[in-house]
Amino acid sequence: MNKRLRELRKTLRMTQAEFAAKLEMAQNSYSKIETGENSLTEKNIFLICLIFGVDESWLRTGKGEMFDQVSKPKDGDEKKLLEMFRSLSPEIREFVLKKLRECVRIDGEWAARNG
Numbered sequence: 001m002n003k004r005l006r007e008l009r010k011t012l013r014m015t016q017a018e019f020a021a022k023l024e025m026a027q028n029s030y031s032k033i034e035t036g037e038n039s040l041t042e043k044n045i046f047l048i049c050l051i052f053g054v055d056e057s058w059l060r061t062g063k064g065e066m067f068d069q070v071s072k073p074k075d076g077d078e079k080k081l082l083e084m085f086r087s088l089s090p091e092i093r094e095f096v097l098k099k100l101r102e103c104v105r106i107d108g109e110w111a112a113r114n115g
Helices: 002-011 016-022 027-034 042-052 056-061 077-087 090-114
Strands: none
Touching (some): 002 027, 002 042, 016 027, 042 056
């Protein structure tokens, strides 16, 4: 998984420090993950997929596309999302909301430039 993580970071044209900052992680901690010295936690896998739009299956196995293919939400997806969000601790909820706001801002900026 560490090789795919490096590939993702290079595809995004980010330094280790920039990528780690998006995950609110120290650069040296991230570097150890990328070199295989440390493993990715489930939390970090979730955050990488959420923040960068990465396909979880690709990150874990290398199969499929690197990035999630945007598709029409299935019936009940919003309800499931809300249930999952409510199950998070208050600290993680705040973190997810912060990252979601950042994603919305970035998406808006991209749309304005490429409209």
